Amino acid sequence: xxxxxxxxxxSGRGSNLQAIIDAIQAGRLDAKIGVVISDNPEAxxxxxxxxxxxxxxxIDRRLFASRRQFEDAVAEELAIHxxxxxxxxxxxxxxxxxxxxxxAGKIMNIHPSLLPAFPGENAQAQALAYGVKVxxxxxxxxxxxxxxxxxxxxxxxxxxxxxxxxxxxxxxxxAEHILYPRxxxxxxxxxxxxxxxxxxxxxxx
Ligand code: GAR
Numbered sequence: 356x357x358x359x360x361x362x363x364x365x366s367g368r369g370s371n372l373q374a375i376i377d378a379i380q381a382g383r384l385d386a387k388i389g390v391v392i393s394d395n396p397e398a399x400x401x402x403x404x405x406x407x408x409x410x411x412x413x414i415d416r417r418l419f420a421s422r423r424q425f426e427d428a429v430a431e432e433l434a435i436h437x438x439x440x441x442x443x444x445x446x447x448x449x450x451x452x453x454x455x456x457x458x459a460g461k462i463m464n465i466h467p468s469l470l471p472a473f474p475g476e477n478a479q480a481q482a483l484a485y486g487v488k489v490x491x492x493x494x495x496x497x498x499x500x501x502x503x504x505x506x507x508x509x510x511x512x513x514x515x516x517x518x519x520x521x522x523x524x525x526x527x528x529x530a531e532h533i534l535y536p537r538x539x540x541x542x543x544x545x546x547x548x549x550x551x552x553x554x555x556x557x558x559x560x
Contacts, residue, residue, distance in 0.1 A: 356385070358385055358386055358387040358543070359385070359386045359387070359439050359440055359542070359543040360386070360388075360389040360436065360437050360438050360439050360440075361375075361386050361387070361388055361389065361438065361439070361440045361441075361442050362388075362389050362390050362391075362392065362432075362433045362436060362438030362441050362442065363375065363388060363390075363392070363442045363443075363444050364392050364393075364394070364429070364441065364442070364443050364444070365391065365392075365393055365398065365400040365444045365445050365446055366393060366394055366395050366398055366400075366445055366446050366447040366448070367395070367398055367400060367445045367447070368399045368400065368445060369399055369400030369403045369404075369444070369445070370445075370528060370532065371444035371445060371465060371531055371532065371535050372391060372400055372403070372444045373403065373532075374531070374532035374533075374536055375442070375444070375535060375536055375539065376388065376407070376409070377536075378536030378539075378540070383536060384536050384539055384540045384543065385543050386539060386540075386543045388409050389433075389437055389438045390409075390410045390411070390412070390432060390433065390435075390436040390438065391404055391409055391410070391411040391412075392411075392412060392413070392414055392429060392432055392433075393411070393412075393413045394413070394415065394416045394429075394447075394448055395413070395415070396413045396415050398413070400444075400445075401413060410436065412432070414428050414429055414432065416448065422451055423451070423453060426450065426451060426453060426454040429454070430454060430457050430458075439461065440461050440462075440463065440539075440542060440543075441458050441461060441462040441463070441497075442462075442463050442539065443462065443463065443464040443465070444465065444535070446464075447476075449501065450497065450499075451499070452499040455497060455498060455499055460549060462496065462497035463494060463495070463496060463507070463538065463539070463542070464495055464496075464497050464502070464504070465492060465493070465494050465531055465534070466478060466492065466493050466495065466502045467479055467490075467492050467527045467528070467531065468481070468482055468490050468491065468492070468493065468527075469489070469490055469491040469492075469493060469509055469511065470493040470495060470502055470503075470506060471502075471503070472485075472487070472490070473485070473490070474501050474502035474503070475501050475502065477520075478490075479520050479523045479524045479527060480520045483514065483518060483519075483523060487514055488513065488514055489511050489512070489513055489514060490511075490512055490514055490523070490527065491509055491511040491512045491527065491530060492509065492510055492512070492527050492530050492534055493506055493508070493509045494506075494507045494508045494509075494534055494538035495507055496549060496554065505549050505551070505553065505554045506552075506554060507538045507541070507542075507547060507554045508534055508537060508538045508541075509534075510530040510531075510533070512526050512530050513526075541556055544559075545557075546559070
């Protein structure tokens, strides 16, 4: 079967991208990364890609007069690389309805909480401040809201009394690195169907 071409959008460290690359290399994910795009020229994710045989580039939001123009540039680059699924991996920008419509049902995100709890920035700090005993991570399809799209997979992670934002983030990140490739593998195998808010996983034949 033809490999699904994914395009990864990332703004920072790039550890989820690394987990995706590792899963592809280990044969756990039947996909090809067509392009990696960062909106931030300083992002570690770009340094991570140096020397790796994957096309990586920066589309600096600050160089565009409007979000529409920035998103057009991103969409154009994704099209050039024949991207079939857009994967947000620590991409710290809200995408407009305009962009989402261009890739309807074909954008995934990972978020470091059990949504709908703690959307937006600093989800781990939000969880600690609230005092929950369990948090985790969520992979979901992207809609125009803030972390509101249909949920694909979730993994729970305990919150310990001794946790700091750093220790909790690290524990969640470990779960993210397993969960995101699993969700992508389900998509690439054609095993996800979405009906409204509900994503169903089709059993293997
Ligand atoms: C991850 O924890 C991801 O869940 C989070 O940013 C981090 C990126 O790490 N994303 C969000 O908070 C999106 N709302 P990475 O750059 O090492 O993959």
